Amino acid sequence: AQKVTQAQTEISVVEKEDVTLDCVYETRDTTYYLFWYKQPPSGELVFLIRRNSFDEQNEISGRYSWNFQKSTSSFNFTITASQVVDSAVYFCALSGDSGNTPLVFGKGTRLSVIA
Amino acid sequence: GAGVSQSPSNKVTEKGKDVELRCDPISGHTALYWYRQSLGQGLEFLIYFQGNSAPDKSGLPSDRFSAERTGGSVSTLTIQRTQQEDSAVYLCASSLNLNSNQPQHFGDGTRLSIL
Numbered sequence: 001a002q003k004v005t006q007a008q009t010e011i012s013v014v015e016k017e018d019v020t021l022d023c024v025y026e027t028r029d030t031t032y033y034l035f036w037y038k039q040p041p042s043g044e045l046v047f048l049i050r051r052n053s054f055d056e057q058n059e060i061s062g063r064y065s066w067n068f069q070k071s072t073s074s075f076n077f078t079i080t081a082s083q084v085v086d087s088a089v090y091f092c093a094l095s096g097d098s099g100n101t102p103l104v105f106g107k108g109t110r111l112s113v114i115a
Numbered sequence: 116g117a118g119v120s121q122s123p124s125n126k127v128t129e130k131g132k133d134v135e136l137r138c139d140p141i142s143g144h145t146a147l148y149w150y151r152q153s154l155g156q157g158l159e160f161l162i163y164f165q166g167n168s169a170p171d172k173s174g175l176p177s178d179r180f181s182a183e184r185t186g187g188s189v190s191t192l193t194i195q196r197t198q199q200e201d202s203a204v205y206l207c208a209s210s211l212n213l214n215s216n217q218p219q220h221f222g223d224g225t226r227l228s229i230l
Contacts, residue, residue, distance in 0.1 A: 031215075032215065033215050033216050035218060037221075042223075043204065043223060043224055044221060044222070044223045044224070045206065045208075045221035046221075047218045047219070047220060047221075050216065050218050052216060091157070091158070095215040095216070096215055097215055101160045101163070101174065102146070102148065102163055102210075102213060102215070102219075103148075103160075103219055104160075105157055105158045105160075106157070107156075107157040108157050
């Protein structure tokens with residue numbers, strides 16, 4: 001079975017602090033894809049990144065970076081120098097060929113950045 | 116617009132009434148998905164379509180829920196004899212196809228409130 005665990009339910013940080021959102025996954029697939037989505041207070045889920053299981057290179061996009069480690073089945077998301085606009089619920093998701101649903105989401109981490 | 120469009124944005128109705136929610140996917144996207152998000156909760160997968168076909172309806176919460184898609188484009192989610200526990204945000208997403216590497220792009224959702 002496929003499963004995504006985001007153990008952190010809520011995180012609060014002060015603006016300009018760095019913050020890491022954890023994501024651990026389970027899958028039997030050898031080929032799979034991992035995603036992060038952001039859901040700001042407005043409600044729309046925004047796609048942030050996709051990573052395939054064969055590419056373990058870390059990725060950086062501005063203040064965002066992602067650390068994919070197959071050895072620990074983790075795909076963590078770090079925001080550097082957080083800003084109030086980063087306040088949102090962040091979802092990690094997994095897609096593979098063996099699951100019953102096309103995309104399996106974690107329960108999300110609510111990030112609050114305080115000015 | 117270029118994104119996934121859902122209507123209505125908000126729907127308030129009395130218990131026992133039927134409601135119909137509409138989703139217009141991104142043009143050219145063959146895969147379409149419905150999710151439900153209760154207040155402060157994660158995403159509950161309901162059903163997906165490849166073209167007009169929904170291979171697995173087991174995610175629908177009860178037989179009061181049904182969905183269809185015609186012409187490979189617009190989809191409607193119908194809830195009959197609504198109950199208070201149906202109150203939630205109903206999210207629709209689409210992707211280019213069902214391949215597991217394709218990110219899903221979400222609409223703004225329909226906030227359904229059952230009085």
